[in-house]
Amino acid sequence: xxxxxxxxLPMAHAAxxxxxGCGPANPSGLHLEFLLAEDGSVVCLTxxxxxxxxxxxxxxxxxxxxxxxxxxxxxxxxxxxxxxxRKLEVEYPRPVPSGAAIRLEGKILSSEGRKHWVQARIxxxxxxxxxxxxxxxxxxxxxxxxxxxxxPG
Amino acid sequence: xxxxxxxxLPMAHAAxxxxxGCGPANPSGLHLEFLLAEDGSVVCLTxxxxxxxxxxxxxxxxxxxxxxxxxxxxxxxxxxxxxxxRKLEVEYPRPVPSGAAIRLEGKILSSEGRKHWVQARIxxxxxxxxxxxxxxxxxxxxxxxxxxxxxPG
Numbered sequence: 218x219x220x221x222x223x224x225x226l227p228m229a230h231a232a233x234x235x236x237x238g239c240g241p242a243n244p245s246g247l248h249l250e251f252l253l254a255e256d257g258s259v260v261c262l263t264x265x266x267x268x269x270x271x272x273x274x275x276x277x278x279x280x281x282x283x284x285x286x287x288x289x290x291x292x293x294x295x296x297x298x299x300x301x302x303r304k305l306e307v308e309y310p311r312p313v314p315s316g317a318a319i320r321l322e323g324k325i326l327s328s329e330g331r332k333h334w335v336q337a338r339i340x341x342x343x344x345x346x347x348x349x350x351x352x353x354x355x356x357x358x359x360x361x362x363x364x365x366x367x368x369p370g
Numbered sequence: 371x372x373x374x375x376x377x378x379l380p381m382a383h384a385a386x387x388x389x390x391g392c393g394p395a396n397p398s399g400l401h402l403e404f405l406l407a408e409d410g411s412v413v414c415l416t417x418x419x420x421x422x423x424x425x426x427x428x429x430x431x432x433x434x435x436x437x438x439x440x441x442x443x444x445x446x447x448x449x450x451x452x453x454x455x456r457k458l459e460v461e462y463p464r465p466v467p468s469g470a471a472i473r474l475e476g477k478i479l480s481s482e483g484r485k486h487w488v489q490a491r492i493x494x495x496x497x498x499x500x501x502x503x504x505x506x507x508x509x510x511x512x513x514x515x516x517x518x519x520x521x522p523g
Contacts, residue, residue: 235420235421235423235426236423236424236425236430237421237422237423237424237430237432237433238424238430238432243421244421245398245421246421267388268388268390268396268397268398268399269390270388270389270390271389271390271391272389272454273388277389277390277391277436277439278436278439278443278454278455278458279390279391279432279433279435279436279437279438279439279440280390280432280436282432282435282436282439282458282460283430283431283432283433283435283436284432285432286430286431286432286435287432290431301425301431301462301465302431302460302462303461303462304459304460304461304462305431305435305458305459305460305462306457306458306459306460307435307455307457307458307459308456308457309454309455309456309457309458312454
């Protein structure tokens with residue numbers, strides 16, 4: 218599913234991180250592991266198990282939103298920034314099957330001060346887009362970033 | 371947290387339902403239980419445990435989207451319809467604490483054929499709004515509804 222010409226570097230995930238989306242220390246989380254592409258976008262190759270389904274066989278709409286939110290958050294994080302979601306818009310053109318390999322991508326569209334507009338999408342193994350979204354993320358001040366830890370997910 | 375003057379009736383949740391949001395048979399789900407108000411809106415009184423956190427102490431943005439998506443879905447369901455999320459918009463004005471009682475509300479705004487526009491919000495015990503959202507739900511045809519079961523969540 219990875220393009221053989223693309224270079225992807227693993228992003229650090231703190232072992233004690235309990236984030237539902239990306240925390241290795243959360244036993245019931247999604248355990249998403251992101252890779253950083255040369256253009257600053259992020260990629261995650263994953264398979265969502267059936268305990269995150271809505272209708273049988275398909276990933277819950279809220280979990281799809283979680284996948285996209287995580288990809289957007291990590292795209293901001295890849296710039297060394299800690300930010301919180303202020304607004305999230307998700308479109309669901311096609312259902313996302315559970316138990317099937319998917320590719321999750323996120324990238325920053327534009328930034329203005331502490332505001333970052335970000336987009337993300339989910340593709341199947343054939344490269345077809347199953348869901349996509351946009352988000353507005355607001356950088357948290359260093360004092361808050363310290364309070365919520367170095368890897369808030 | 372319930373208004374003593376409001377009348378709320380429990381909505382049915384099939385015991386074998388494995389939906390991540392509302393399925394009693396999903397061991398790692400949110401186990402949301404909805405109540406139907408006299409005006410056709412739905413209400414859920416719940417507390418989100420810390421394994422669904424993003425930053426420590428606060429519910430993950432994707433789980434907040436899941437809560438709102440569930441409330442919207444159940445508002446449509448309360449009319450006897452089975453529908454899938456086509457579009458979801460979430461605003462996060464304030465963080466939602468984990469381990470704290472919250473009230474989740476959903477109601478249909480308007481309908482046109484198989485399209486239903488729905489809104490939902492999350493309140494704290496003081497009645498302050500922490501997050502809100504809007505969604506477009508598309509009714510599935512009876513054949514699809516049968517395939518995904520009577521209570522697809």
